Amino acid sequence: MGLRPFRSTAPSGCVALAVAAHSGVVPAICRTEPLSSRLENQLIIQEALCARLETLADRLALAVDAQHCLHLARSIYPILRRAHDFEERELFPLLRRQKGARADLSLTLDKLKFEHFEDEGSAEEVIQALIDFVCGGAAVDVESLRRRLQEFAQALRRHLAFERAVLLPRVLRIEEYGHA
Numbered sequence: 001m002g003l004r005p006f007r008s009t010a011p012s013g014c015v016a017l018a019v020a021a022h023s024g025v026v027p028a029i030c031r032t033e034p035l036s037s038r039l040e041n042q043l044i045i046q047e048a049l050c051a052r053l054e055t056l057a058d059r060l061a062l063a064v065d066a067q068h069c070l071h072l073a074r075s076i077y078p079i080l081r082r083a084h085d086f087e088e089r090e091l092f093p094l095l096r097r098q099k100g101a102r103a104d105l106s107l108t109l110d111k112l113k114f115e116h117f118e119d120e121g122s123a124e125e126v127i128q129a130l131i132d133f134v135c136g137g138a139a140v141d142v143e144s145l146r147r148r149l150q151e152f153a154q155a156l157r158r159h160l161a162f163e164r165a166v167l168l169p170r171v172l173r174i175e176e177y178g179h180a
């Protein structure tokens with residue numbers, strides 16, 4: 001039996017989840033869902049965050065709604081922290097426990113954990129920059145903020161694309177066959 005395509009495992013609530021994520025609401029994740037669904041949910045939420053930051057970056061020169069900006073800034077850290085907690089406390093240990101898990105997988109998970117640390121550090125800078133933008137008005141270098149938002153979103157997108165391509169198939173195999 002071949003592997004199931006990723007999308008076939010997406011929970012029916014994924015569209016609603018994506019809509020909620022785009023709105024800036026941090027949706028509650030059901031802990032009884034399969035790990036693959038929870039991973040995919042976390043990826044969708046973070047991808048939506050990237051899209052919102054990229055949209056804001058494109059519109060900085062226009063009139064930006066201050067409340068929207070602050071709301072987006074406030075949502076960044078909880079979204080990342082929730083995803084990182086899930087991966088580091090549940091997902092990564094499960095993958096490391098798999099029989100025959102190779103050293104390169106362990107190194108990969110260490111690298112992903114380090115990227116979480118880096119992303120949270122960058123997030124703090126982005127949050128502060130957005131607050132300064134709202135409060136500082138003309139004193140803020142818009143071009144610099146635009147680059148910072150784009151670079152943060154690009155780095156996060158690379159991380160998410162890797163997890164989608166490498167971790168999600170492993171989790172699906174474990175759920176379907178009992179091992180990766």
Ligand SMILES: [Fe+2]
Pocket residue numbers: 083084087112116159163
């Ligand atoms: Fe991650």
